[in-house]
Amino acid sequence: MEISNLPISPSIRSKLLSKGYTSLSSLSSISPSFLAQELSVKLEEAVEVLRAVSDTTTSKSAHTPNGIIPGAVTAWDMLSEEQMQRHISTGCEDLDAILGGGIHCKEVTEVGGVPGIGKTQLGIQLAVNVQIPVEYGGLGGKAVYIDTEGSFMAERAYQIAEGCIYDILDKFPSNSREFLSCKERLQVNNFLAGIFYFRICSYTEQIAVINYLENFLTEHGDVKLVIIDSVTFHFRQDFDDLAQRTRVLGGLSLRLMKLSKMFNLAVVLLNQVTTKFTDGSFQLTLALGDSWSHSCTNRIILHWNGNERCAYIEKSPSVPSASAPYLVTGKGIRGINSNFKRARIM
Amino acid sequence: MANKLISQMGLPPSLSHVFSARNILTAKDALSLPETDLMTLLDIDIALVRSAVASISEATCPPFQTGLALLEEKMKSGGHLSTLLPGLDNALCGGIPFGALTELVGPSGIGKTQFCLKLALLAALPECYGGLNGRVIYIDTESKFSSRRMIEIGEGSFPQIFRLQGLAQKMAERIIVTRPTSISEFNDSLQQMKLTLLQNEVKLLIVDSIAALVCWDNEKGTISSRQSPLRGSLSFLKSIAEFSQVPVVVTNQVRSHSSDDTFHYIFKGHRKDTSNSERSESHLTAALGIQWAHAVTIRLIFEAHSGHRFIKVAKSPISPPVAFPFVVESSGITLLNQEGISVAGSEINAIRCKGCNILTQ
Numbered sequence: 266m267e268i269s270n271l272p273i274s275p276s277i278r279s280k281l282l283s284k285g286y287t288s289l290s291s292l293s294s295i296s297p298s299f300l301a302q303e304l305s306v307k308l309e310e311a312v313e314v315l316r317a318v319s320d321t322t323t324s325k326s327a328h329t330p331n332g333i334i335p336g337a338v339t340a341w342d343m344l345s346e347e348q349m350q351r352h353i354s355t356g357c358e359d360l361d362a363i364l365g366g367g368i369h370c371k372e373v374t375e376v377g378g379v380p381g382i383g384k385t386q387l388g389i390q391l392a393v394n395v396q397i398p399v400e401y402g403g404l405g406g407k408a409v410y411i412d413t414e415g416s417f418m419a420e421r422a423y424q425i426a427e428g429c430i431y432d433i434l435d436k437f438p439s440n441s442r443e444f445l446s447c448k449e450r451l452q453v454n455n456f457l458a459g460i461f462y463f464r465i466c467s468y469t470e471q472i473a474v475i476n477y478l479e480n481f482l483t484e485h486g487d488v489k490l491v492i493i494d495s496v497t498f499h500f501r502q503d504f505d506d507l508a509q510r511t512r513v514l515g516g517l518s519l520r521l522m523k524l525s526k527m528f529n530l531a532v533v534l535l536n537q538v539t540t541k542f543t544d545g546s547f548q549l550t551l552a553l554g555d556s557w558s559h560s561c562t563n564r565i566i567l568h569w570n571g572n573e574r575c576a577y578i579e580k581s582p583s584v585p586s587a588s589a590p591y592l593v594t595g596k597g598i599r600g601i602n603s604n605f606k607r608a609r610i611m
Numbered sequence: 612m613a614n615k616l617i618s619q620m621g622l623p624p625s626l627s628h629v630f631s632a633r634n635i636l637t638a639k640d641a642l643s644l645p646e647t648d649l650m651t652l653l654d655i656d657i658a659l660v661r662s663a664v665a666s667i668s669e670a671t672c673p674p675f676q677t678g679l680a681l682l683e684e685k686m687k688s689g690g691h692l693s694t695l696l697p698g699l700d701n702a703l704c705g706g707i708p709f710g711a712l713t714e715l716v717g718p719s720g721i722g723k724t725q726f727c728l729k730l731a732l733l734a735a736l737p738e739c740y741g742g743l744n745g746r747v748i749y750i751d752t753e754s755k756f757s758s759r760r761m762i763e764i765g766e767g768s769f770p771q772i773f774r775l776q777g778l779a780q781k782m783a784e785r786i787i788v789t790r791p792t793s794i795s796e797f798n799d800s801l802q803q804m805k806l807t808l809l810q811n812e813v814k815l816l817i818v819d820s821i822a823a824l825v826c827w828d829n830e831k832g833t834i835s836s837r838q839s840p841l842r843g844s845l846s847f848l849k850s851i852a853e854f855s856q857v858p859v860v861v862t863n864q865v866r867s868h869s870s871d872d873t874f875h876y877i878f879k880g881h882r883k884d885t886s887n888s889e890r891s892e893s894h895l896t897a898a899l900g901i902q903w904a905h906a907v908t909i910r911l912i913f914e915a916h917s918g919h920r921f922i923k924v925a926k927s928p929i930s931p932p933v934a935f936p937f938v939v940e941s942s943g944i945t946l947l948n949q950e951g952i953s954v955a956g957s958e959i960n961a962i963r964c965k966g967c968n969i970l971t972q
Contacts, residue, residue: 272657274650313656380904381926381960392678410678415711415853416908419682420704421929460678466850469639469671476642476668481675501902502846509643516645537905549876568876572956579878586878595931 268292271317280304281314292318351404353490353531354397356390356429356598359589360576369563369583370404370489370531373522375496377536377551378567383574383593384535385416386425387567388492390598391533393426395490396459398447401433406489406530407459409481411474413498417462426456428596461485468499468513475517482528491524495535497552511556518560534561573601617641620670626663629653638671692734692743692815692858695768696937698949699922702930703909707858712849712906716863716897717913718964721920722939723862726913727817728761729768729943730860734815735785740772745814747786748804750797752823756788767942794824798844801851808855816851820862822898845906861907865895865962895962916963922946925959932959 268281268288284303286292292300292315301311352367361367368374368391378384392410397403410417430451461481465471471493482488496517504510525532539552551558551566558564564580570590577588590601615638617630633652635641641649641664650660676684691705700706707713707730715723731749736742749756765782766773773779791797807813852859897904897912904910910926922944923934933951937944 272650274654274656276654277656313658317656380901380907381910385928409675414906414908415849416928417681418708418928419678419685422678423682424929454679457678457682461675462678462681463673463675464853465673466853467639467846469642470673472642473638473668473671474673476664477672480665480669495905498906499846502843512645513643538901540901543877566876566878569957572958577876577878 271314273314273317277304277306277310277314280306289318351399351402353391353404354394354402355387355591356394357576357589357591357600358602359600360591360598363576363578363584363587363589364565364581365584368490368531368533370529371526372562373518373525373532373534373560374563374565375534375536375551375561376565376567377538379538379549379569382567382569383591383598384567385494386421386593387598388494388533388535389417389422389425390429391490392460392492393422393429393456393597395531396456397429397433398450400447401437404489405487407461407485407487408490408492409461409463409478409488411463411465411471411491411493413465413471413493414495415464416494419457422457422460423453424595425597426453428594430456431596461488465499468502468504471496471499472513472517475520478524479527482524482530486528488528489530490533491521491530492533493535495537497537501537501552507554511554514553514557515560518557522560522562614639615671617667620667622663622666626655626659629655630663638667641667642671688856692730693741694730695733695741696935696944696946698933698935698946698951699924701949702924702933702935702951703927704929707860708909709858710853710856711858711908712852713858713860713909713911714863714897714907715860715911715913716865717962718865718895718915721913721915721964722937722944723913724755724819725760725764725939726944727819727860727862728756729764730815731786731817732761732765732768732782734858735782736769736772740769743814745785745812747815747817748813749786749788750800750816750818751788751790752797752818752820754790755819758783758786761786763941764943767940791824794844797824798847801844801847805847805851805854808851808857813855814857816857816859818848818859818861820864822862822864825899845903849906863903864898865964866898867895895964897962912960912962914961914963916965919947921952923954923959934959 268278268286271278281304295315297308297311297315300314301308304311350370352361352364352369354361354367355364376384376387388410392408395404395406395408397405399405430453433451434448463474465474478491500510500514521532521534524530537552538549540547541550542548551564558580561580562582563578566577566579568575568577570588573590574593575588575590578584578586592599592601616636617638618627618636620627620638622630630636630641630653635652644652646657646660646664649664650657653660688709689705690709691700691703691707692709693700693706715726717723727749731747733741734743734745734747736744738744762773762779762783765779789800791800804813804816808816848859848861851857897910904926907926908928909924909930912923912925914921914923919936920938921934921936924930924932932954934954935949935951936947938947
């Protein structure tokens with residue numbers, strides 16, 4: 266890295282260059298007081314400059330299993346880790362199956378669809394399902410629900426939590442001692458208390474909350490899911506400069522990806538649709554543009570297939586593209602083949 | 612929150628001085644720029660920029676609530692405006708929800724304004740009669756508001772109340788009608804409303820119809836074709852609804868559905884589905900496009916076919932897809948069937964208008 270790429274303020278950089286320090290090696294054996302005198306800056310500022318230089322040149326003393334690149338892990342370690350990873354069930358067995366178990370942690374998944382197809386329903390279902398205790402096959406974690414449109418209805422979350430608990434107790438009727446303690450935790454109010462809800466009214470607040478999440482997640486270490494419903498709304502309303510919008514969105518997606526890896530949680534972004542002119546006609550596509558479509562690890566599109574609701578995996582690094590039908594019932598998202606007596610469409 | 616001043620956020624004085632010197636005064640200005648741009652603009656190093664952005668973000672971020680707290684709040688405040696149509700109220704878990712945008716869309720003459728008039732009356736009624744005991748702001752863009760018709764609805768629905776001396780006048784005095792003639796006037800009245808909604812105990816806001824505003828601007832040719840002129844007003848309307856927790860009801864028009872409108876996803880390929888194109892000829896579609904359709908929380912479609920009129924709950928986070936047949940009488944809208952007819956699949960989004968036109972019978 267050259268001096269021009271160091272993360273220091275422009276005026277100090279120009280002073281360094283004007284004094285003839287053009288490469289990092291020229292700064293390697295200089296004391297802070299000498300540098301301060303040379304550049305006529307304060308001692309603290311000189312210390313900062315030298316620290317920035319040393320940060321970029323010395324290797325970090327992190328765990329280096331292969332000794333080649335600090336901070337890297339081998340593919341085998343990643344595989345073992347992935348196999349131990351639990352997934353968040355969506356409520357529909359077919360959809361879980363094509364996703365490879367459910368929504369993955371440490372990844373950013375984008376879900377888009379036309380209005381009324383069930384994006385918010387899926388969001389609320391995931392916020393409930395992430396809280397299923399580990400003994401029953403879930404993650405036992407909490408959820409952060411960032412609502413930009415006001416579509417989260419607490420009464421619906423109550424219905425979905427109730428339906429989820431009912432189905433768990435139905436599936437695991439065991440009364441053994443280890444299950445008894447979990448059963449106490451299976452209360453609808455507990456599930457509702459485990460959803461942290463932020464209501465965002467502008468894109469500034471959206472950027473602020475994503476920046477603030479790092480502190481929040483450090484404090485609340487049991488959060489395993491972050492949902493943003495929807496990530497598009499405010500960015501379509503007031504942003505006039507599209508190039509700036511792309512840059513800001515890029516920054517947001519990088520930050521979300523970093524959060525998901527750092528705290529080992531799943532990030533789910535709900536997106537809207539728009540029309541795009543390709544191949545001579547208008548086609549439906551997810552909003553926010555082509556650059557945004559690269560930012561997410563996985564992409565699921567919810568659409569109507571005749572009279573059925575279907576989920577189509579458009580993009581995923583680990584599972585093939587496939588479609589699965591699902592239902593939105595009174596108890597939440599369920600599969601087509603779930604017991605018809607219970608999966609009654611209202 | 613976006614316009615919170617950086618100077619009031621408790622940053623160290625040297626830092627906030629640097630921000631104001633470069634004219635970055637509000638949180639919005641600071642957070643819209645990537646960190647590297649800020650670093651170049653303010654001439655400070657990256658670590659300082661990061662900690663400043665973190666503090667600004669923490670100060671701008673709204674406080675969180677748990678789902679449980681939300682539910683308890685809703686239970687306390689009632690949360691719904693009952694329409695006095697039992698089937699519809701059941702489907703909507705109580706009625707028109709507070710704090711959310713409800714849209715009524717349908718062909719002209721089907722009964723949307725009648726529905727709005729009845730809602731206005733219901734909100735103005737005292738609580739002992741099932742109302743919200745508050746004022747109503749009725750934004751009438753097509754000059755359709757008729758006080759005489761509203762009093763007629765009142766006398767038909769609550770005969771014993773309306774014969775009481777002076778009650779009709781008291782109710783009518785609570786309903787404030789405004790007639791903006793352009794989008795800018797509409798935006799101005801929204802701005803003024805934000806401050807006075809709580810002070811003046813306004814319990815319902817009706818916009819009838821919002822599509823008409825867009826049509827006027829279209830005629831003047833002042834907008835580009837791709838971006839909706841309602842962008843700013845839309846999020847503002849939503850934030851007013853949230854902020855003051857009043858129900859906001861908006862009426863929308865329809866336009867005809869050409870075959871170009873059946874958009875498909877790229878992965879579905881170009882399938883020429885003949886059955887679809889047959890149906891689409893008789894379909895209408897809601898005006899204002901797909902962006903508006905995403906933005907409303909609840910969409911009630913008014914349509915007519917097979918000689919009857921129906922109210923369909925097309926988009927709602929808490930309701931199943933059902934349709935209720937209705938008629939318009941002197942006492943307003945009445946449902947013919949309280950259980951509703953379940954509608955499967957994407958039929959729920961279709962708008963039809965057959966069989967209610969006198970010329971075709």
